[in-house]
Amino acid sequence: MLLSVAICTRNPRKDYLDRVLAALAQQSLPRADWELLLVDSASDTPLTAEAAVRAGLVGRIVRVNISGLVRARFAAIAVAAAPVLLFLDDDNVPARDF
Numbered sequence: 494m495l496l497s498v499a500i501c502t503r504n505p506r507k508d509y510l511d512r513v514l515a516a517l518a519q520q521s522l523p524r525a526d527w528e529l530l531l532v533d534s535a536s537d538t539p540l541t542a543e544a545a546v547r548a549g550l551v552g553r554i555v556r557v558n559i560s561g562l563v564r565a566r567f568a569a570i571a572v573a574a575a576p577v578l579l580f581l582d583d584d585n586v587p588a589r590d591f
Contacts, residue, residue: 495577496527499569502583503534503560507544509584514548516586528553532569535560 498517502510517529529552533540545552557568566580581587 494526494528494575496522497530497569497573497575497578498527498581499530499532499566499573499578500581500583501532501534501562501565501569502536502540503565504536504538505540505583510544511547512586513581513583514544514550516589516591517581518548518550519589520587521590524550528574530555530569530572532557532565534562534565 500510500513520527529545529550531540531542531545531552532555534557539556540554542552542554553572555568555572557565569580570578
């Protein structure tokens, strides 16, 4: 595995998150070469893998019980399996060759 992609979010807008995940599903890097981490920063309704599944992705959900971007990013760092970690916000839509 070459890359871990972490999306740290709190109470994400469904349409925004779906758009980001759909763009990730279309990436030119083979899916076997990267992992998806969805970091839920104490959302009012806990994040599930449903959005990733709708996009045809498999992602790990990491729950942080106290909100905050720094805490969420540290949680992603702690569980990332790849040597390179990329952070995306839940409203950043990456190009196909990102």
